[in-house]
Amino acid sequence: xxxxxxxxxxxxxxxxxxxxxxxxxxxxxxxxxxxxxxxxxxxxxxxxxxxxxxxxxxxxxxxxxxxxxxxxxxxxxxxxxxxxxxxxxxxxxxxxxxxxxxxxxxxxxxxxxxxxxxxxxxxxxxxxxxxxxxxxxxxxxxxxxxxxxxxxxxxxxxxxxxxxxxxxxxxxxxxxxxxxxxxxxxxxxxxxxxxxxxxxxxxxxxxxxxxxxxxxxxxxxxxxxxxxxxxxxxxxxxxxxxxxxxxxxxxxxxxxxxxxxxxxxxxxxxxxxxxxxxxxxxxxxxxxxxxxxxxxxxxxxxxxxxxxxxxxxxxxxxxxxxxxxxxxxxxxxxxxxxxxxxxxxxxxxxxxxxxxxxxxxxxxxxxxxxxxxxxxxxxxxxxxxxxxxxxxxxxxxxxxxxxxxxxxxxxxxxxxxxxxxxxxxxxxxxxxxxxxxxxxxxxxxxxxxxxxxxxxxxxxxxxxxxxxxxxxxxxxxxxxxxxxxxxxxx
Numbered sequence: 001x002x003x004x005x006x007x008x009x010x011x012x013x014x015x016x017x018x019x020x021x022x023x024x025x026x027x028x029x030x031x032x033x034x035x036x037x038x039x040x041x042x043x044x045x046x047x048x049x050x051x052x053x054x055x056x057x058x059x060x061x062x063x064x065x066x067x068x069x070x071x072x073x074x075x076x077x078x079x080x081x082x083x084x085x086x087x088x089x090x091x092x093x094x095x096x097x098x099x100x101x102x103x104x105x106x107x108x109x110x111x112x113x114x115x116x117x118x119x120x121x122x123x124x125x126x127x128x129x130x131x132x133x134x135x136x137x138x139x140x141x142x143x144x145x146x147x148x149x150x151x152x153x154x155x156x157x158x159x160x161x162x163x164x165x166x167x168x169x170x171x172x173x174x175x176x177x178x179x180x181x182x183x184x185x186x187x188x189x190x191x192x193x194x195x196x197x198x199x200x201x202x203x204x205x206x207x208x209x210x211x212x213x214x215x216x217x218x219x220x221x222x223x224x225x226x227x228x229x230x231x232x233x234x235x236x237x238x239x240x241x242x243x244x245x246x247x248x249x250x251x252x253x254x255x256x257x258x259x260x261x262x263x264x265x266x267x268x269x270x271x272x273x274x275x276x277x278x279x280x281x282x283x284x285x286x287x288x289x290x291x292x293x294x295x296x297x298x299x300x301x302x303x304x305x306x307x308x309x310x311x312x313x314x315x316x317x318x319x320x321x322x323x324x325x326x327x328x329x330x331x332x333x334x335x336x337x338x339x340x341x342x343x344x345x346x347x348x349x350x351x352x353x354x355x356x357x358x359x360x361x362x363x364x365x366x367x368x369x370x371x372x373x374x375x376x377x378x379x380x381x382x383x384x385x386x387x388x389x390x391x392x393x394x395x396x397x398x399x400x401x402x403x404x405x406x407x408x409x410x411x412x413x414x415x416x417x418x419x420x421x422x423x424x425x426x427x428x429x430x431x432x433x434x435x436x437x438x439x440x441x442x443x444x445x446x447x448x449x450x451x452x453x454x455x456x457x458x459x460x461x462x463x464x465x466x467x468x469x470x471x472x473x474x475x476x477x478x479x480x481x482x483x484x485x486x487x488x489x490x
Contacts, residue, residue, distance in 0.1 A: 042069025074366070091347055138331040153184075210229070250287055257445065382458040410446040
């Protein structure tokens with residue numbers, strides 16, 4: 001509005017937001033009582049609000065941003081594609097950006113490091129695993145991580161049905177999160193998010209989460225022998241002929257609080273699934289595109305899944321796009337005459353959107369041109385070093401880090417691991433306290449999550465940790481003095 005001051009504009013926008021918008025995963029009563037932070041611009045690894053304040057983007061704008069905001073190569077790719085084609089249906093038509101992106105993703109897909117007895121694709125060639133092309137040769141595009149998982153579930157179930165087998169069961173991990181559509185929620189395991197919808201969900205079998213800090217089997221890492229993974233053996237021995245697939249987040253259970261699996265856990269799960277002849281669905285929505293230090297988390301343990309789910313960092317954090325990669329063996333089960341009804345009946349109006357595919361291609365180019373993955377080890381070490389002083393904090397129970405994914409679990413008592421009472425909302429209070437210190441973080445309960453863009457410099461990482469550490473001091477010191485009515489609103 002003409003002549004409107006920045007402060008007045010912020011106030012007007014905040015009032016309109018609170019009057020009309022329903023925000024995702026946000027306790028709206030607290031939102032209505034607070035002053036919303038209105039982000040207007042992004043530059044590099046910083047976000048800028050309507051009053052001109054700058055904040056380090058400590059969670060990559062919900063784990064999606066990779067190379068920073070306003071990267072010229074990504075901006076240019078969208079502009080160039082916009083001059084050609086903004087959108088065309090992907091149902092029965094195709095376009096160059098999606099075709100080229102699919103080929104790039106297939107070329108990048110993880111390859112097994114060990115021999116297996118599964119049928120080879122027609123393009124497999126002999127030689128070491130590093131020289132082989134992945135068996136993930138088919139790409140299905142959708143718009144977000146939950147959709148990529150939904151597609152994977154439909155693919156897996158239909159695959160067995162087309163082979164003449166009825167396998168309605170999926171095996172999931174406790175504390176799993178795979179998205180918020182009904183199928184994805186069915187293979188989830190976080191009561192805080194999922195319990196409300198339990199009557200709507202299909203049945204699953206579960207195995208324990210690799211949550212070593214609070215081991216569900218009451219074992220210690222020194223003597224557990226990966227028993228949480230071996231539980232899959234019992235489930236598949238009992239009902240494997242009804243199981244379509246095992247669904248897993250590799251190495252890190254993100255929404256559960258950055259639960260980092262011990263080394264060998266992913267490999268053990270994959271080997272058990274393969275031995276029992278069930279499909280392995282790996283959800284790399286959060287862990288893919290460099291978050292764990294490699295392009296895909298699967299690469300750390302040489303895992304080549306049957307179905308791979310990708311999203312978030314696929315476009316560098318610019319536009320909504322996801323991909324579900326499947327083997328040719330799975331794809332071939334859907335090949336039939338139209339009247340046989342083996343078509344994969346799934347797809348949306350914006351599936352394979354050209355703008356999204358074009359910026360995803362540019363994102364992969366930036367990975368190559370700027371040697372993004374090669375730059376990560378130094379940053380990962382710098383982040384670990386900056387976090388080290390927090391390990392002695394009286395209210396930090398555990399710091400979990402895998403690559404540039406960090407979860408700082410806050411507790412009321414370190415010796416007993418007793419959590420803070422929920423009404424104190426300590427994690428939310430930490431997030432709120434980081435903002436005056438020039439950073440934005442978002443907690444998962446009382447786990448403070450840091451997931452910076454891969455482009456963040458070592459100096460910026462140090463600033464992010466310093467802001468978070470000071471906020472933890474402030475929020476935990478104030479926690480015992482807050483009443484239930486004063487809980488956090490993050």
